[in-house]
Amino acid sequence: MNERPNILFINTDQHSWDAISAYGNPYLHTPNIDTLHRNGTSFRQSYCTDPVCAAARSSWATGLYTSETGVPFNGGHLHPETPDLGQVLSDGGYQAFHCGKWHVPGRDVRESFQTLYYGQRNIGAGGAAYYDSASTHAVADFLTNYDSDKPFYLQIGYVDPHDVCEYLHNHEEKRIPNPVEQGIVSEDALPPLPENFDYDARETVLHRVCRRVDDALIHAAILKGVRDWDELHWRYLRWNYYRFIEKVDAEIGRVLALLRETSLHHKTLIIFSADHGEACGSHQMFQKFTLYEESIRVPFIVACLGDGVLIEKDRFDETHFVSGVDLFPTVCDYASIDVPEGLQGSSLRPLAEGKDVPGRDYAYIESNYWGRSIVTGQYKYVTEYKPKATEDFLPPGPDATQFGLAQLFDRHDDPGETKNLAEDTAYNEVAKMCQDKLLRQEAKLHRQQIVHPSPKRIISNWGDRLRSYWQHDK
Numbered sequence: 001m002n003e004r005p006n007i008l009f010i011n012t013d014q015h016s017w018d019a020i021s022a023y024g025n026p027y028l029h030t031p032n033i034d035t036l037h038r039n040g041t042s043f044r045q046s047y048c049t050d051p052v053c054a055a056a057r058s059s060w061a062t063g064l065y066t067s068e069t070g071v072p073f074n075g076g077h078l079h080p081e082t083p084d085l086g087q088v089l090s091d092g093g094y095q096a097f098h099c100g101k102w103h104v105p106g107r108d109v110r111e112s113f114q115t116l117y118y119g120q121r122n123i124g125a126g127g128a129a130y131y132d133s134a135s136t137h138a139v140a141d142f143l144t145n146y147d148s149d150k151p152f153y154l155q156i157g158y159v160d161p162h163d164v165c166e167y168l169h170n171h172e173e174k175r176i177p178n179p180v181e182q183g184i185v186s187e188d189a190l191p192p193l194p195e196n197f198d199y200d201a202r203e204t205v206l207h208r209v210c211r212r213v214d215d216a217l218i219h220a221a222i223l224k225g226v227r228d229w230d231e232l233h234w235r236y237l238r239w240n241y242y243r244f245i246e247k248v249d250a251e252i253g254r255v256l257a258l259l260r261e262t263s264l265h266h267k268t269l270i271i272f273s274a275d276h277g278e279a280c281g282s283h284q285m286f287q288k289f290t291l292y293e294e295s296i297r298v299p300f301i302v303a304c305l306g307d308g309v310l311i312e313k314d315r316f317d318e319t320h321f322v323s324g325v326d327l328f329p330t331v332c333d334y335a336s337i338d339v340p341e342g343l344q345g346s347s348l349r350p351l352a353e354g355k356d357v358p359g360r361d362y363a364y365i366e367s368n369y370w371g372r373s374i375v376t377g378q379y380k381y382v383t384e385y386k387p388k389a390t391e392d393f394l395p396p397g398p399d400a401t402q403f404g405l406a407q408l409f410d411r412h413d414d415p416g417e418t419k420n421l422a423e424d425t426a427y428n429e430v431a432k433m434c435q436d437k438l439l440r441q442e443a444k445l446h447r448q449q450i451v452h453p454s455p456k457r458i459i460s461n462w463g464d465r466l467r468s469y470w471q472h473d474k
Contacts, residue, residue: 003151003267003308004093004094004151004334004335004336005151005267005268005269005304005308005309005334005335006151006152006153006154006264006267006268006269007094007151007152007153007154007268007269007271007331007334007335008153008154008155008156008255008259008268008269008270008271009153009154009155009156009270009271009272009273009327009331010155010156010158010252010255010270010271010272011060011155011156011157011158011272011273011274011275012158012160012161012245012248012272012274013053013101013128013157013158013159013160013161013162013274013275014053014161014162014164014165014274014275014276014277014278014287014288015161015245015248015274015277015278015298015299016274016277016278016280016294016295016297016298017044017046017277017297017298017299018297019161019241019242019245019278020033020034020037020299021033021034022034022037022038022042023037023042027191027238027239027242028242028243028245028246029246029249030245030246030249031249031253032249032250032252032253032256033249033252033272033299033301035253035256035305036252036256036270036272036301036303037301037303037314038313038314039270039303039304039305039311039313039314040270040301040302040303040304040311040312040313040314040315040352041301041302041303041311041312041313041315041316041317041351041352041354042299042300042301042315042316042317043300043301043302043317043320043322043348043351044316044317044318045317045318045319045320045321045322045363045375046273046297046298046299046300046321046322046323047296047297047298047321047322047323047324047363047365047375048274048275048276048277048296048297048298048323048324048365049065049066049323049324049325049364049365049366050065050066050072050073050276050324050365050366050367051276051277051288051289051290051291051295051296051365051367052073052074052276052288052289052367052368053074053103053125053162053275053276054071054073054074054075054076054103054104054105055069055071055072055073055074055076055366056275056276056324057071057102057103057104057275058070058071058076058078058104059323059324059325059327060085060275060324060327060328061078061084061085061086061104061107061328062078062082062083062084062085062328062343063085063325063326063327063328063329063339063340063343063344063345064082064325064342064343064344064446065325065344065364065366065445066366067366067369067395067396067397067445067447068344068395068445068446068447068448069082070082070106070448070450070452070455071104071105071106071455072366072368072369072395072450072455073368073369073455073458074105075105075454075455075458076105076106076450076452076454076455077105077106077450077452077454077455078104078105078106078107079106079448080106083340084104084107084112085112085153085327085328085331086098086109086112086113086153087112088328088332088337088339088340089153089331089332089335089337090112091337092332092335092336092337092338093150093151093337094150094151094152094153094335094337095114095148095150095151095152095153096112096113096114096152096153097113097114097115097116097142097152097153097154097155098112098113098114098115098116098118098154098155098157099115099116099117099118099135099138099139099142099154099155099156099157100117100118100123100131100132100135100155100156100157100158100159101123101131101157101158101159102118102122102123102157103123103124103125103157105454106452113155116135116138116139116141116142116154117134117135117137117138119131119134123157123159125159125162125165126159126162126163126165126166127159127163128158128159128160128161128162128163128244128247128248129163129247131159132158132159132160132247132248132251133251135156135157135158135251136251136254136255139154139156139255139258140254140255140258142154143255143258143259143262143264144258144261144262146264151335153331153335156255158248158251158252159248160244160245160247160248160251161241161244161245161247161248161278162244163244164237164240164241164244164278164280165287167237167240168219168222168225168226168237168286168287169222171222171225171226171229172221172222172224172225173221173225174225175225175228178229178230178232178233178236179232179233179236179239180232181232184236185236185239187232189239190232190235190236190238190239191235191238191239191242192235193231193234193235193281194238194280194281194282194294194416195416196282196283196416196417196418197234197281197282197283197284198283198284198418199283199284199285199418200407200418200419200420202405202407202420202422202423203405203407204371204382204383204384204404204405204406204407205384205404205405205466205469205470206367206368206370206371206384206404206466207290207291207371207384209462209465209466209469210289210368210462211223211285211289211290217462217465218289218368219286219287222286222287226286234281234284235281237280237281237286238280238281241278241280252272256305259305260305265304265305265306266304266305266306266307266308267306267308267309268304268305268306268308268309269302269303269304269309269311269334270301270302270303270304270305271300271301271302271303271327271330271331272299272300272301272303273298273299273300273301273324273327274298274299275298275324276288276295276296276298277293277294277295277296277297277298278294278295279292279294279295280294282294282416283417283418289367289368290367291365291367291371291372291373291382292417293380293415293417296365296367296373296375298324300322300348302330302348302349302352309334310353311352311353312352312353312354315354317351319359319377320348320351320359320360321359321360321361321362321363321375322348322363323344323345323360323363323364324345325343325344325345326345326346326347326348327345328343328345329343329345329346329347330345330347330348330349332347333347333349334349342446344444344445346359346360361376361377362374362375362376362437362441363375364437364438364441368462369395369396369459369462370384370385370386370387370396370404370466371383371384372384372385372397372438372442374434374435374437374438374441375411376411376433376434376437377411378410378411378412379408379409379410379411379430379433379434380407380408380409380411380417381406381407381408381431381434381435381438382406382407382408382409383403383404383405383406383407383435383438384403384404384405384406385397385399385402385403385404386402386403386404386466386470387462387463387466387467387470388402388463389467391459391460391463392449393449393450393451393456393459394447394448394449394450395447395450397439397442397445397447398438398439398440398442398443400435400439403435404470405422406422406431407420407422408420408421408422408424408427408430408431408434409421
């Protein structure tokens, strides 16, 4: 089509790639996300850039990886000179709107977008029961009254299923009986434990210090609470998670129904994705922050409810690797706007249109400043950088001499990532291949020194804990 389309980016928070009923998950019902799949292309090899809210969202906003944005974790701060998607779209003749969760620290969303709803106080991590409904109402008002000649870009940031975290926080200070003991649900109603509930303990130091040890850097209080859980507690976590997804699916359904009632739906491109996933019991983990598949692999659908935007419909793309950095160039491609120099992503438009074009053959993911992963068609490689002896606040890499411990998984034979092959000499060449891809990708990054005091404090505090381990375990 010659006319520039309206663009609607719907995103959920903490939504794993396979938690959609159209993808064969029998433990939840998502008729409205299913509708997007039937009207578009679902990219099944889609990965976030970093498995935590602010970091992943900084990549959406900039088309850069989190070691470039200044937001390598939730306490980061976006580099002030980095342009964001709202600014670029507005300069390119679009009306750029935002509604709901933003969570890109260091950038006031109101200065880059026209905001339909963002609350008197900025929307944070929880509160989906209030914020998501309010966001839908604001979008309803917008869709039924939009009369500008300019095309619009609207991003809707829903909070759910992130409120599964609020469920977990209930277990920090008290022991709660399992749901069957409480008479809340029957055991038959609960989904089973994930097949990869057990895990190989040869994890990176970063992962163990952040998530496994008693005084873990991230959510130690929740970790203490779940140590007493039985199987039914874990299954009930999964049950709750799926209910939160169904709630946000209903909100998405209201938006799609309203869009269909307008003349806009034929010429509106819809992109659906999530910032990161949720462990939900896999590897006996909860929430995100890790480089396991459940936390880093996310849905990504490009759709149109009408026929005004060329999209291959009701199709799975199982081959091409998609990253959170691809959102920015994809939107700009459909909007016929040049992207800023130095973006890491690529437009998915040719793939969504069904064209036979090459794409990247791996995904690259960062985590908790020092963590790194490469995912190829068959293998998953996870490693870490050791903290520098004297921290200079320049995100690490590429430097193979500073790699710490590693995990290597065969995605074909071990999709649950329970058999670490990193110490098996038969896989030395595979590990080297993954390392080479990682180092080549990192050589393309435009790192900047982190100068804001808040992330500097976090890096210093975490780095001290990690250095302590390496110094005492040589």
